[in-house]
Amino acid sequence: MASGLLLSSLLVVLALISSSNAAPNGRIVGGVDADIGQFPHQVSLQREDGSHTCGASIISENYLLTAAHCVVVGNGIEPYPAKYFQVRVGSIQRTVGGQLLKLKRILVNKAYGNFLNDVALLELEKPLVFTANIQAIELAEEEVPTGEDVIISGWGRLYTNGPIPYRMQWNTLKALTVDECEEAIGMGDDSLICLAHQANNGACNGDSGGPATYKGKLVGVAGFVVGGCGSTYPDGYAKVAYHRAWIRENAGV
Structure with a gap:
């Protein structure tokens, strides 16, 4: 993983x-x-057991942007199943606060490789509700x-x-x-x-x-x-x- x-x-x-x-x-x-609310776009990408693995950014109500290497299997471009991950949004603490949300789909840039084009999209299971601490x-x-x-x-x-x-x-x-x-x-x-x-x-x-x-x-x-x-x-x-x-x-x- x-x-x-x-x-x-x-x-x-x-x-x-x-x-x-x-x-x-x-x-x-x-x-x-x-500070609280300083980075309302910042997300903690976590394994399903709650351990932090990577960061991500909120870019819309439904999508987050992260690095491909955070979600792919081995050295390839195929992502792990979305069910293996969760995200914490709206908190500057990685273990508490904000909301824990599930993912619906992971989409990796097919041009990823050799440290280049290292981007992937995370589609949320449900749309975000924006607040002072949750913003695209x-x-x-x-x-x-x-x-x-x-x-x-x-x-x-x-x-x-x-x-x-x-x-x-x-x-x-x-x-x-x-x-x-x-x-x-x-x-x-x-x-x-x-x-x-x-x-x-x-x-x-x-x-x-x-x-x-x-x-x-x-x-x-x-x-x-x-x-x-x-x-x-x-x-x-x-x-x-x-x-x-x-x-x-x-x-x-």
């Missing part, structure tokens, strides 16, 4: 980015506690200018192999261009947005599938880290603007 740690195709990626001497090996480090987030349509602040949030580990927080964390990273991403980790691709940070900051295991936002819009879906959580390498996020057509086609938003 998916654990929020992206290890598939590791040898392939090692070859792709051998010049950087680092490889993607996972999914907030250096973050701070979120607008999808970005444009690139984030290089050097601009991007906000990430989630319940990922506080450091590599560290504890998972009960309260949602958030941090501020910096957007890079495709060329800058290529130079930094050898993975410059139009479907990716790389987010730079200082050491001991960034995403970690359990943040996968969670949101990256810019000016209140969803710009990225957490995918992988390079060289361990909180390294000096940028983190890789699926670029929402690039995947917007696929999202609109399949979720109607």
Whole structure:
């Protein structure tokens, strides 16, 4: 079952980015506690036993957006049955508060592979009722200018192999261009947005599938880290603007 740690195709990626001497090996480090209602779009994707595995974002009354690797079987593109998961919405605590909801269907981007196109849609069994703490987030349509602040949030580990927080964390990273991403980790691709940070900051295991936002819009879906959580390498996020057509086609938003 998916654990929020992206290890598939590791040898392939090692070859792709051998010049950087680092490889993607996972999914907030250096973050701070979120306030109630600060991230009403943020969702905890959980196994049916209630254990947190990934993040997700509310994009409509019926659909959530997450990472493909959070829900697929092995290294393929087929998802686990929707009944194996649940989501907690409307709470900054991953174990209490808000509502626990069941999924009706999981749809994975068929182009997912080698850390790219790492997006999936979660259709809810019943439509959400929006409140102050449960809101959809607008999808970005444009690139984030290089050097601009991007906000990430989630319940990922506080450091590599560290504890998972009960309260949602958030941090501020910096957007890079495709060329800058290529130079930094050898993975410059139009479907990716790389987010730079200082050491001991960034995403970690359990943040996968969670949101990256810019000016209140969803710009990225957490995918992988390079060289361990909180390294000096940028983190890789699926670029929402690039995947917007696929999202609109399949979720109607």
